[in-house]
Amino acid sequence: MTTLVRCLVVSSTQRRVDHAITIEGDVETVFDLIADIARWPQFHRSAVHAETVHANEKGELVRHWALAGDAAVRAWQTVRRTDRPGRRITFAHMEPEQPATDLRGEWVFTELTPNRTRVELSHQVVAPTGADLGPLLDRIAQESEDCLATLRDTAERRADLDELVVSFTDPLFIAGSVEDAYDYLYRADLWPERIPHVVGLAMTEDVPNVQFFDMDTKGPDGSTHTVRSVRICLPNHLIVYKQISLPTMLDAHTGHWRFTETPEGVIAEARHTSTIKRSALSQLGGATTVAEARRYLRRLLSGNSMSNLRLAKAYAEERAGF
Structure with a gap:
């Protein structure tokens, strides 16, 4: 107490x-x-x-x-x-x-x-x-x-959280400028036009580089989910996000987009850290285990973020003349 x-x-x-x-x-x-x-x-x-x-x-x-x-x-x-x-x-x-x-x-x-x-x-x-x-x-x-x-x-709950927390990073090389790669992911207000699984997004940025948005996304099964997120944007270097309202199967979801310049271009990485809600496992099927939920989340989140990174790559490389 x-x-x-x-x-x-x-x-x-x-x-x-x-x-x-x-x-x-x-x-x-x-x-x-x-x-x-x-x-x-x-x-x-x-x-x-x-x-x-x-x-x-x-x-x-x-x-x-x-x-x-x-x-x-x-x-x-x-x-x-x-x-x-x-x-x-x-x-x-x-x-x-x-x-x-x-x-x-x-x-x-x-x-x-x-x-x-x-x-x-x-x-x-x-x-x-x-x-x-x-x-x-x-x-x-x-x-x-x-x-x-x-x-x-x-x-x-340390032992339980060791099992429930899924954390990973996916990198992608971009043969373009860090400014263009960053801008593509910073302009979340344009995502409904640019990113297929984003079907709607309302964003506010009352303080420069602090964004709040409500985003509607379409899942693999065609269902639509709405989440509210906050993002801290550190220009051309890092965009950190945290979901405030969450999908029902998660207790927490944070992550970032990081941009590292190299002599050849940019390494962009997407990071996700999610905490599975054990009581919601049945949403994936009555007998779903935590291990199966971890694999599902990794596949889903990695698929979405790598799709976003490939779109940022195409945008930056086209502007660089590749």
Whole structure:
């Protein structure tokens, strides 16, 4: 059970928010689930993308993107220091959300038994005297509760998730410019005209390079499915996506399109990571096993994304004169 001190008044300008949870899992597994920021979007509902900008002996500069509802994304940067021997991870926000002038915190992992871990998450907030910190403290409290609950669920289901999570990458060489290859997949608003299995798509991009869209796709059996996704677009390098509303047989689906320039052209890769919903296996047939569902998903998702990559290849190579 999560315990919470909603707000400890340290001084007239400083507040501290503490959470703790006990997890039935070994300390290394639990520690790794927080240390590995690339895995967060698959298991944390609000997390969309996180990446290390640079790292040195003093720590890492990390960029984060997270959902704020179903139609907006919040982005921020932290400096993070990971102390594995001490089982502690500290972080400090580069530009704290107003009215805070400083926002930092830490994760502490304590081994209670070989298969039981206590996790403590604390935040320290500094603001001018008299500042209204209520909304910020409430959001920190809610996000901390959600994060710790997800951490416990993920750690305690590790063996099950090892079986249910399907993750793979498919690459394709393109003899064209990285700008053209990227643009073809960035312009999702044109997909109904360009990609056969996409039959409809409504997209918004209120913030440059942050896209939300509702997409209708046609499956191999002719049925139509609608999913809502968010995408973070890093021009000519990476497009990261996360499905917000999901097909009924999945608990999560994230992935990316990555573009790597070479002397000869571009290596474009499509990555998918999906979590199968065990309770929905019957949709593929009454006796469908997880292994069969994994093969079905790999075939379906890989087929769609490789089709998209081949279309991007044709577009970029035609523009390059090939």
